[in-house]
Amino acid sequence: MINFNSLNIETVSMGIGVILFVLGVWGIVSQKNIIKIIISFTIVDTSIHLILVSIGYIRGKSAPIIDAAINKENAANEVVDPLPQALVLTAIVIGLGITALMLSYALRMYKENKSLDINKFKALKW
């Protein structure tokens, strides 16, 4: 039995991340429409961001910005890990780039074949 009281926010977001990852991959390998496949990729991307953020979370701590609320000297005990957040930023940008390229290629393929069914692009094989 899952004890809901012991569920932490990071466990929940991690769990959702993991589930989203599998769901995204399910979309990638089962959808036939190229656009849907690309959307599935963005779901996987999102799931990775969730996982990263969950990893960087420190229970009960605040955002890693030193301001009036957070003392500069005691910052180490008051903030969450800034590194995964930086990684998420990078990951988002990379994901954006790849998604844009996928869409562009898909558009190109559509113009060539008038189809977005991934099964229709099997000219190169064996």
Next chain:
Amino acid sequence: MVSPISSIAVLLGSAFLVGLFKKTSYSFAQMLSLLAIAFPLFVSAQWLIHFIGTSDGAVMLYTAGAKPPFSVSLQIGMAEAFLTLAVNLLGLLSIIYLMKPFKELGVKALALLLILVMGLNVIILSRDIFNIFVFLEIASIALVGLILLGKRKHTYSAGFKYLIAVAIISSFLLVGIAFVYYFGSTLNIDDFVAQNLIVTKGLSTALFLLFIAVLLELKPFPANGWALDLYEAAHPGVGALISGGTATASLYVLYKILPMGADYWSDVLIWVGLISFLGSNILGISQKNANRLLGYSSIGQIGLLVAVIGFSDQLGSHFEAIFFSLFISHFLAKVGLFWLSGWVGKTELTAWSILRTKPWLLLVFGIFLFTLIGFPPFPSFFGKWQLIVDLASEHGFNWIVIILAGSLFEGIYLFRWLGYAIKGEKSTENKPLLDWQTALPIGLFALLIIGAGYVSNQWMPNGQSINLIPVFFILALFVLDFLPAWIKNTISIAGLVVYGYLLYPELSDDTLRLVFAVIFLGGGILTLIAGYSVKGKRAGFFPFALMMFAGLIGLVEADNLLQFFFAWELMTLGSYVLIIRGKRSMLHAYNYMLFSLGGAYLIFMGMAMATAGQSGISLEILRTTAFPGWTYALMAIGFLTKTAALGFHIWLPGAHAEAESDVSPMVSGILLKGGVFGLIVLFLAMGGEQAQANPLVYVLGWLGAITALIGNLIAVFQEDAKKLLAYSSIGNLGYVLFALAFMSNIGWMTAITYSLNHFLFKTLLFLAIGGVVLRVKTHNMHEMGGLIKQMPLSFIAVLIGIITLAGIPPLSGYAGKWLFYNAVIAQGWYFQGAIVFFAGTIAFLYCFKLIYAVFLGQPKDKFRQVKEAPVWYIIPQIILIIGIMVFSARPDLILKPVGELLSGSAYFPTDPLNWESVTASTNLGYWSGYKIMLVIGVMFMVLLGWLLLMSRKAQKIKQFDIVYAGETPFTPGTTHFSHNMFAPLYRAIGFLTLPMITQSWNRVNSTVHDFADSARKIYSGNGQSYLVQILAYVVIVYLILF
């Protein structure tokens, strides 16, 4: 020294800058890009020279003014300097090579290439896994853009498949990195390794994701369909960047992260790598598209490199040299092949015959292919040698089998390809222009291979024991190839003479080796003399002829296994090219190469097993091998492929018969003795008379006997004069094998006599028949006939040749027979002896057919005006006849010292021949070549005189004086008596000559091809299936591991 970080900055800055240029100032942008890549090239070279010159360790480069693990850090050491040098050079040459496609696509494409090179540099230098991830993405994305260069059909879908594959792989990578950070609290590789973390379930799974993603970047078989499609669709210049550039960087990433993983990761890399190497090469067999084939080959080679990284612990201090030589071979040869493919333009393998319009490109193509397979003197030869020897010392025999099998499969498709290029049907289309942008990079890479071969040779343990003088001589001949043939011929002969002169003191007290040295060098000189009759340049002939002779003489000189194997492969390479020069030799040369390759790998395997557990690699260790059964059996089978024992003979008839007139004697009379010498070395190692108990020897004896019978029998039914001689060689070598298998003093004397005889008479016969063929332009004996008047000297040569062959007194063939009977009786192998005796009788039949059909009987009208064979063919024949006469009269000159050597040594002390001046005796009787010659000579003279006396009054009938009864036959050719001469015999025992062995080899061949053809259907072309394969690969490897 300039920091590599400035390379990164320069590349990136110029990429941003180049993107600004307009179309009108394209050439300026191009110049800027060239300079921008030249700078990091210079930086890498500077560091590499620094690290080679000093013994300094790697230098750490920090960014952001903070130390790792808090900031991203880079490291440059010897390996990084070398690898960045490689990718920067590739980048620079790619800009040159792709100049036109780049111009079509514009400045943005130049920026993409600069960024790709920058990315590869960072991947190689960086010590931070997340940073590596970011730049891996950069490299992948840049490639997605670059595939638009010189757009071909289906580029977009291939690009999309690549993108989604990269996306899913990087998802795994990123999740892996995230959890590595969670469990290891660091992203820095060195920091992670230093922490020595306790491996938990979570950590090992995180590392699994990291490793599997990096492995997937290297396109492991079978989760690599996306990469194959990309190779096929992309411009070959881009294929070169993928195969040489991104793969290089990813390989190094794998090497960097390896210490992070648990020990079992080494094994995973080995398995993943070797499965890729084997699987990819098998599936490549059925491939007909050149670019896709290069893809298969790339994946295979990279698999081997992955495995080598996995082996790094076992290889210890040899790892760097081995990895270097295998890596540089793949890098230079594969990139070069991609570039060549761009020049050829068409994708079908058969279209590569276009290379013949530019002979130097054909040579370069050969260099690339031989480098991939691992022939000397190219770097991969040394790498593979040391890799396998080192694996053997760890008893990793299964791995060796996989590596050699993969190499063999690779040979199957690469040599078929080479065959198409050298001998395939000429394409009728216009030849493509060769501009400097194409020629320069290809030529440079070919030269670099030669240089890398030298470096590998010097770097590898024992490599320096190899005598490189012949190799340099051959290289010089390549350079001098523009000279007319007669000058090169003189240089070649002079080279052999001088070499023999220098070698003689070394061998003068080892008669056994001396005999073979005489066969190899003397035979080489004699057959080269015949080459003076060829006019023109004879491009590419002499280097390869000399390569074969260098290999052969290298066998004699060899003291250690590496020298021996080096020489063996050199000989194979040279002879292959000689054989394929024949008009219809494509298939035969291919068969020859496959059997040679298979044989060489068996020998290699045997040698490797011999080195296991022993120190050093001297030939002596064959005697003390820990696995005598395997070592000797493998090596024996390997040598038998060269001596064309039954079962491995199917390459020989075509190869010998279709070769050029003066090449046939080289490959028959001389080359086959290479295999014999190999057997002698092996049997000597097996050690003398105690080996008689060895079942292997017994089997070989039987094999020799049957080979003698079948070879001779098939020879009888040939209509082609050269094929007849070729099959006869198979039979003759059967005798030699049989005699060697006695493993007794007198048996070996027989074998040596046979070998020497076979050299003398078969070279003589092939030269004589070759001279005839030159004049009458046909091989078919029934189209000849009555040539005795036109070619009396050739007739005499053939007559002497067949007398020797048939073993008729007084010539030396009889000596062989006499010794043979003695040996059979002493050994008690009566049944086998009877078979061989029967084979000897059959030899009479084809000897008769040869001389009758060619020189005697009814002449043909069209050959009334033919002249005697060229004088350059006659001269070596005369020398050989003199040789036969001398050996017939004074066999003791050679046999006595050989016998003393054998009986004086530990090998065969008992029952030697006893010599009294020129008379030899055993306990069965005595024989004197000199006296026999005298007696027969007197008898001959008396009979001849009597005949002349009696026939004084006989009416002389002119040769053409003939009347057909009735009418002139419609097809005189087929009514010629010598056509189908032994038809009754064929009806009786012809079933023995049915090509059953050829058929079974063909079945093997088609089975392998069918398998490859159906197995490669897994690459369905559907991008989604490729993703499923990647996913399945991840899951299955995980389930195997955990």
Next chain:
Amino acid sequence: MIRNSFLILLLAGLGWILFQEFDSFKGSDQLNPVAEYYATQGPQEVGAANLVTSVVVTYRGLDTLGEVTILFLTAAIVGLLFKRESNSETEDIYGTSEILLTAGKILVPMLILVGVYIFINGHLTPGGGFQGGAVLASAFVLAALTFSGTTVKHRVLEIVESFSGISFVLLGILGVVLAGGFLDNKIFSLGTFGHLFSAGAIPIIYSLVGLKVGSELSNIVLVMKSSEKGGDHD
């Protein structure tokens, strides 16, 4: 059917692998040493109040340079993919709705303002170059959608893109010359902690990143948009 059950098995396998991680994930109660260093030393060394920014721009500046490069690559490739069509500008057949036009007039300047604010203050408040750049790009895209006559010139975007990229690289090199290494932000004085003009080169770098991201994202969208118009001709 077989394929589907095979897929389900594979996904179950994938789920099993990830479950191992989920199962081992226990969250954290305190910062690991690396993060602690960022929290304690970061403010002194880098001088940025936003610790994420100090990591993004300085400690892991090389990654950020890579990110910027990825955007540059993407924009360049999209440009190459739709090269031919971008010349054949045709009329906007849909026209612009009244709502969009009115909203655009108000929103575009405000979005630009917000975007610039976000990246200039990247070292102090949440956000930074990427976020600000994205807002900036949305302003341009909105402008392009709304005022079809006044599209932003590609050339201008390209120049901004390249200029900011090169400046970023040059600032990085200045770090080698003037400070502790490539991309070190201490080439300028760190200033007073928590003020706008502080944290050395970070505000400048982030502004460049913002400009670059803004121009690149706009470029990508605009190229795709123009291809949509003229695309059906080939």
